[in-house]
Amino acid sequence: MQDKELYQQILGLASPWTVECVKLDVEASEILVKVEHPRGTKFCCPQCDKLLPCYDHGEERRWRHLDSCQFKTILSAKAPRVNCPEHGVKTVSVPWAEGSSRFTILFERFAIDLLQETQNVKGSMKILSLKWDATWGILERAVERGKLRKEASPLPRIGIDEKAFKKGHSYLSLIYDLDNSTVEAISEGNDTNAAVACFSQLTEGQIASVEAIAMDMSSAYVKAAKQVIPLAESKIVHDRFHVMQLVNKAVDKVRKKEHRSLLSEGDKRLSGTKYVWLRSFENQTIQQEARFNEIYDHTLETSKAWCQKETLRDLWSQTDASTAIKFFKEWYRSVIHTKLEPMKAVARTIKDRLDNVVSYCTHGITNSVAEGMNSKIMSIKRRVGGFRNVENFKTAIFFYCGGLDLYPR
Ligand SMILES: [Zn+2]
Structure with a gap:
C-alpha cells in the first residue's frame, strides 16, 4: 500500500477529499499530510446548504491530528470558498475539524x-x-x-x-x-x-x-x-454537611483554646490532634483512632465538645420533623448549660434556623449529595x-x- 492510500484509509477521508501527498520530516518528528479535492467539486454554502461551484480557496491551514507512531501528524489543506447569491463569499467547513479549531x-x-x-x-x-x-x-x-x-x-x-x-x-x-x-x-x-x-x-x-x-x-x-x-x-x-461543618468549626475553636491553655502548663496532649476530633468516628484512620483512644478524656473540654458534635449527627436519622425537633431540643439543653461558648453559639444558630434544618425529613435531600459534590x-x-x-x-x-x-x- 502506498503512503497516500494508507493515510486516505486511516484518516477515514470521505469524498471529495483525498490525500495529495505525505511528507515525513524526521528532524521535526512530524508527518505532513496534504489533503485536496478534485477540480470542479461543488460545495454547500455553510449557511443555506445550497450546492455551489468552488469560488476560490482560503489560505493553507493546518490541523493537528492523532500522532502516527511517535510522529506528530498534521493535516493541511486550503479550505474552499463558495460565492452564495444570498450569503456572499463563505468558507466551506471541512469534515475533519470544527470551525476555527486547529485540531x-x-x-x-x-x-x-x-x-x-x-x-x-x-x-x-x-x-x-x-x-x-x-x-x-x-x-x-x-x-x-x-x-x-x-x-x-x-x-x-x-x-x-x-x-x-x-x-x-x-x-x-x-x-x-x-x-x-x-x-x-x-x-x-x-x-x-x-x-x-x-x-x-x-x-x-x-x-x-x-x-x-x-x-x-x-x-x-x-x-x-x-x-x-x-x-x-x-x-x-x-443540610447535614453544612450544619456539621459549622459544628466542626466550633469543636476546633474549643480545641484551640484548650490547647493554648494546656500548653502554658507544659501539657502537649492536644498537639497535632485537629483532625482526630473533626473526622467522624467511623471515618477515622487507624492511626487517628489510636490517637483518639490515647487522648480522649472526659475531663477535657475538647472531648466534651466532640461528644456533643457526635450526638448531634443523630439528628439526621430521625424519621420525621417533630421527632427531629424534639431530639434537637434535648441536645440544645445539654449544650446550652455548659461553658463551651463556641458550641453554645452554634447551637443558637441552628435553633434559629431549625425549621430549615429538620426540613430534610420532608424534602428527601440525602445527607451525602452535597458532601459528595463538595x-x-x-x-x-x-x-x-x-x-x-x-x-x-x-x-x-x-x-x-x-x-x-x-x-x-
Ligand atoms: Zn447561502
Whole structure:
C-alpha cells in the first residue's frame, strides 16, 4: 500500500477529499499530510446548504491530528470558498475539524478523553505535547458546545454552595443539581448578589420546578433564594454537611483554646490532634483512632465538645420533623448549660434556623449529595494542576462536573 492510500484509509477521508501527498520530516518528528479535492467539486454554502461551484480557496491551514507512531501528524489543506447569491463569499467547513479549531475532531475527542480520564490538565498537556492556551482552548470549546447542547430540564432538588478559588478570598457560588450530581450554574462571589446572579442562570421553568434547596446557614444564600425562588422559605434545607461543618468549626475553636491553655502548663496532649476530633468516628484512620483512644478524656473540654458534635449527627436519622425537633431540643439543653461558648453559639444558630434544618425529613435531600459534590469539586481543584485565572477554574468545574456532552462532531 502506498503512503497516500494508507493515510486516505486511516484518516477515514470521505469524498471529495483525498490525500495529495505525505511528507515525513524526521528532524521535526512530524508527518505532513496534504489533503485536496478534485477540480470542479461543488460545495454547500455553510449557511443555506445550497450546492455551489468552488469560488476560490482560503489560505493553507493546518490541523493537528492523532500522532502516527511517535510522529506528530498534521493535516493541511486550503479550505474552499463558495460565492452564495444570498450569503456572499463563505468558507466551506471541512469534515475533519470544527470551525476555527486547529485540531481535527479525532484529536480533540482523544484530548477530551485523556483530560476526563486523568482529571489532570497539566499532565494531559505534557502527554499531548500541547501548550497551556491550546489545551485550555480545548476545554473551553468543549464546555461551550456542551452548554449549547444541554437541555434545561427541571431541577426539583438543587444545592447552592461556595468554593474558594484562592485560599480565603475570591469565592465562587455554584448551583448543583442534586439528583444528577452536576453543576448547573456558577457565579463569582459568595454574597447575596452573587447567589442571585447564579440562580438567574437557570431558566424560568427551572426556577419554577425547584422543590428543595440545600445550602449552608449563611444569610446571604437564604436572602438570595427568597428573592428568586417562589415560596423559598418552605424549600430551604440546611443540610447535614453544612450544619456539621459549622459544628466542626466550633469543636476546633474549643480545641484551640484548650490547647493554648494546656500548653502554658507544659501539657502537649492536644498537639497535632485537629483532625482526630473533626473526622467522624467511623471515618477515622487507624492511626487517628489510636490517637483518639490515647487522648480522649472526659475531663477535657475538647472531648466534651466532640461528644456533643457526635450526638448531634443523630439528628439526621430521625424519621420525621417533630421527632427531629424534639431530639434537637434535648441536645440544645445539654449544650446550652455548659461553658463551651463556641458550641453554645452554634447551637443558637441552628435553633434559629431549625425549621430549615429538620426540613430534610420532608424534602428527601440525602445527607451525602452535597458532601459528595463538595469533595468532587475539591478533588478537581487539587488534581487539575493549577489555574491561571478564575475562568480556568470555572471551565474545569463545568468540564468535569457539568454533565455535558463535550465531544465535537
Ligand atoms: Zn447561502
